[in-house]
Amino acid sequence: MSEPASAPAELGNDHGYGPDIDHVLLSEEQIQAKIAELAEQVERDYAGREVLLVGVLKGAVLFMSDFARALRLPTQMEFMAVSSYGSATSSSGVVRILKDLDRDISDRHVLVIEDIIDSGLTLSWLLKNLGGRRPASLEVCALLRKPDAVKVDVPVRYIGFDIPNEFVVGYGLDYAERYRDLPYIATLRPEVYSS
Numbered sequence: 001m002s003e004p005a006s007a008p009a010e011l012g013n014d015h016g017y018g019p020d021i022d023h024v025l026l027s028e029e030q031i032q033a034k035i036a037e038l039a040e041q042v043e044r045d046y047a048g049r050e051v052l053l054v055g056v057l058k059g060a061v062l063f064m065s066d067f068a069r070a071l072r073l074p075t076q077m078e079f080m081a082v083s084s085y086g087s088a089t090s091s092s093g094v095v096r097i098l099k100d101l102d103r104d105i106s107d108r109h110v111l112v113i114e115d116i117i118d119s120g121l122t123l124s125w126l127l128k129n130l131g132g133r134r135p136a137s138l139e140v141c142a143l144l145r146k147p148d149a150v151k152v153d154v155p156v157r158y159i160g161f162d163i164p165n166e167f168v169v170g171y172g173l174d175y176a177e178r179y180r181d182l183p184y185i186a187t188l189r190p191e192v193y194s195s
């Protein structure tokens, strides 16, 4: 029997979820260091242009706010809410718009901010949808990608980490709406899914 896992103290605030956590895949420090790297790349590529960050709710909300603060560029923010997972651990493949953008994005330099590319179905659908609104440019910055889970190829300019094909939570990612508030990315103990 393995010991019940609780996040090591150096990983910071576990928000009381410690007993549910199996292992931490990416620490808060690793995530924040990667965000600084991504921000530098984006600053170089978009120098002199105003970027419109489009955050995909709800998963991207923590990444979006840390990334926007790290960028030394004038940015504007819009949000779109879509859902394809509900309370399941695999995509239904049916993407629904729960909240659309508030503004026209034609002639804007749009950078879509996503937490994760899993099957790729959400982003593939979203890029078609946003591309039809005639932005000046349209690129994606995603914190995580699961190369072994991708079902449709999505062109992604900026990627934080490629991760194994395991269901992960934290830093915006949920299981049945819980764990989004963790500052790191972790896997859950199997009992959590069966209870």
Ligand SMILES: O=P(O)(O)OC[C@H]1O[C@H](OP(=O)(O)OP(=O)(O)O)[C@H](O)[C@@H]1O
Residues within 6 Å of the ligand: 056, 057, 058, 059, 060, 082, 083, 084, 085, 086, 091, 114, 115, 116, 117, 118, 119, 120, 121, 122, 123, 173, 174
């Ligand atoms: O590549 P895919 O297989 O399509 O999965 C990725 C998408 O799924 C999750 O969103 P979800 O639909 O769970 O909504 P949420 O962001 O509100 O959790 C995640 O935030 C991505 O948007």
Ligand code: HPA
Residues within 6 Å of the ligand: 085, 116, 118, 166, 167, 168, 169, 173, 174, 175
């Ligand atoms: O691994 C995941 N965790 C949480 N939400 C997700 N949505 C797609 N993949 C995932």
Ligand SMILES: [Mg+2]
Residues within 6 Å of the ligand: 059, 085, 086, 173, 174
């Ligand atoms: Mg989700």
